[in-house]
Amino acid sequence: MKNEYQIYGIRTVIEAINSGKTVDKIFIQKGLRGDLINDLENLVRKEGISASYVPVEKLNRLSKKNHQGVIANTSPVEFHDLDNLILEVIESGKTPLFLILDQLSDVRNFGAIIRTAECTGVHGIIIQKKGSAPITADTVKTSAGAVFNVPICKVDHIKDAIFHLQASGIKTVAATEKTESTIYDVNFKEPTAIIMGAEDVGISPAVLKLIDEKAKLPMYGSIGSLNVSVACGAFLYETVRQRLA
Structure with a gap:
């Protein structure tokens, strides 16, 4: 520290x-x-x-x-109000892209994800007040300063944030292996919030019950999963690819 x-x-x-x-x-x-x-x-x-x-x-x-x-x-940064941020993005005329981190706890993974989010045009990152990685000096360093450019919202409960996003017309997509659909089956051109889970247990079952779609990355090696920041990058750049097409 x-x-x-x-x-x-x-x-x-x-x-x-x-x-x-x-x-x-x-x-x-x-x-x-x-x-x-x-x-x-x-x-x-x-x-x-x-x-x-x-x-x-x-x-x-x-x-x-x-x-x-x-x-x-x-925290070295001030957090944003989720309601105001959603409204700002919608009123800007841009296609919303949010990122929800469900109980992500590693500060370096957090920093790496923030860096990728900034590079891919994410409009806001949503974390829960309890159980989430704090923003530390290591987070700032790993993010290469991107932590100061991407709005971050802290909410009491991830589930409430999901309900609010859905009520605002923003589709929620969970990155999980518990599905047959891959990221190439998802339409990311629509207003979207991507949910990434914790490093060890993934997205909590209670959250998985609420989301609109599930998607996984095709895996061909003997190791069953990717580092969460790498997986998040793959989801975000598939979103970029689709929105550029």
């Missing part, structure tokens, strides 16, 4: 959250007691911020500063 995306101290973290600063994750020393730490914990629960209770040794490794038992990861 890089210092420029790190804040520390109980009161400092409370003030950062109250000011609207995006806090991705908080590390709290195990066993801390007191009114101030209670205020922080209540605020963390209210805002749905991911928190981990860790030994003081872990905090000391994260920062040499006087952390007072609390260190927070902050």
